Amino acid sequence: MSEALQQGDVSIRASRERFVALWGQMGSNWGIPRTMAEVHALLFIRGKPMNTDEVMDALDISRGNASMTLRNLVDWGIVQRVHRRGDRKEYFEAEQDVWKLFRTILRERKRREIDPLIHQLRECRAGGSAEADVEKDGESAAAHNARLEELLSFLALVDLMCQEILQPGEGSADAMELAARFMERET
Amino acid sequence: MSEALQQGDVSIRASRERFVALWGQMGSNWGIPRTMAEVHALLFIRGKPMNTDEVMDALDISRGNASMTLRNLVDWGIVQRVHRRGDRKEYFEAEQDVWKLFRTILRERKRREIDPLIHQLRECRAGGSAEADVEKDGESAAAHNARLEELLSFLALVDLMCQEILQPGEGSADAMELAARFMERET
DNA sequence: CCTTTGTTTCAGAATTTTCTGAAAATTGTA
DNA sequence: TACAATTTTCAGAAAATTCTGAAACAAAGG
Incomplete structure (x- = not known):
């Protein structure tokens, strides 16, 4: 016993x-x-x-x-x-509610890391004039910026999904659907 | 110039x-x-x-x-x-395709971190006999296990979403929708 | 006030993580 | 096979992160 x-x-x-x-x-x-x-x-x-x-x-x-x-x-x-x-x-x-826990962590990491990253990435795009397009090393500013833009558009989608998950409304389903379609289109 | x-x-x-x-x-x-x-x-x-x-x-x-x-x-x-x-x-x-990059990282982190975590969490549930339910400190094994189960069910959903994002098919939209509904129900 | 209980802070210590550099291994060439 | 170019490995060094402990601080009670 x-x-x-x-x-x-x-x-x-x-x-x-x-x-x-x-x-x-x-x-x-x-x-x-x-x-x-x-x-x-x-x-x-x-x-x-x-x-x-x-x-x-x-x-x-x-x-x-x-x-x-x-x-x-x-x-x-x-x-x-x-x-x-x-x-x-x-x-x-x-907090005992696992979903609340998840949301809270997501909210904080978005606020502290994702948002500043997006902001800084936007600022870091090369602002070269159109004439100075091709560099010595054969790299064009356009191509360089295009890569940053692709990254930024991905991050914009991540941002959107976070917002939808975080906002208490019932819009989540729509947002997820939208995101899913986006993903299919992209790749 | x-x-x-x-x-x-x-x-x-x-x-x-x-x-x-x-x-x-x-x-x-x-x-x-x-x-x-x-x-x-x-x-x-x-x-x-x-x-x-x-x-x-x-x-x-x-x-x-x-x-x-x-x-x-x-x-x-x-x-x-x-x-x-x-x-x-x-x-x-x-890799230049940002979505592919994202998927690859997701696949690896799931394989290396999420899957083992789920596996180990399952093993770590208290297997105490039903009679030994209430501890000295007033904690019941049932309550303890319930917390682990809640965590596991959350992780199961994460796992499912990862799978859907990772599999190249067009099931993604459905999965995301499912996940979205799940989330609403949960909280 | 003064004392007691409890909390916070932070400089330096300990630990963990990451990096270096030179030796060993590998690969391609003659 | 010998050789030269390149890559990998890994023990110890360096750097970054995390932790400790004691002093300073704060709050409540008397």
């Missing part, structure tokens, strides 16, 4: 640890600091608010690291601060 | 450099080594095959680094080796 309980206990703990490690690994593949992904994984899989000390203990990280990482997760909008009556500690709780 | 030509020249070179730097930055945001993204950007924006020495010179990197990076890009399938008659050097050429 206690045997079975014990085994169940080990199993769920092991499952948690494995999940945290897995998520951390995945995060670092996608440019997110391992610890940040691990803290998120921990909060997500626990499903209940935890305070800084609990996170520190569970992941064996320093107070400073826990503090910075939790703040980052809050800034990203995928973890929320929770206060408890009669407890001065701050607690943190991860 | 030479003034105008000169200006055009500077402009296109500057544009290239800026693009390479931008792409490198973006790459490192998404977990791709900066140099790898830069080499790719260089080959893409030049639009013509370059050999190892040309890449080394253009980006000011070592031979070893250039060799490894180019091999990686070839392994990823977004750069191809090109041979020239009467020249023993190997040349490298980047």
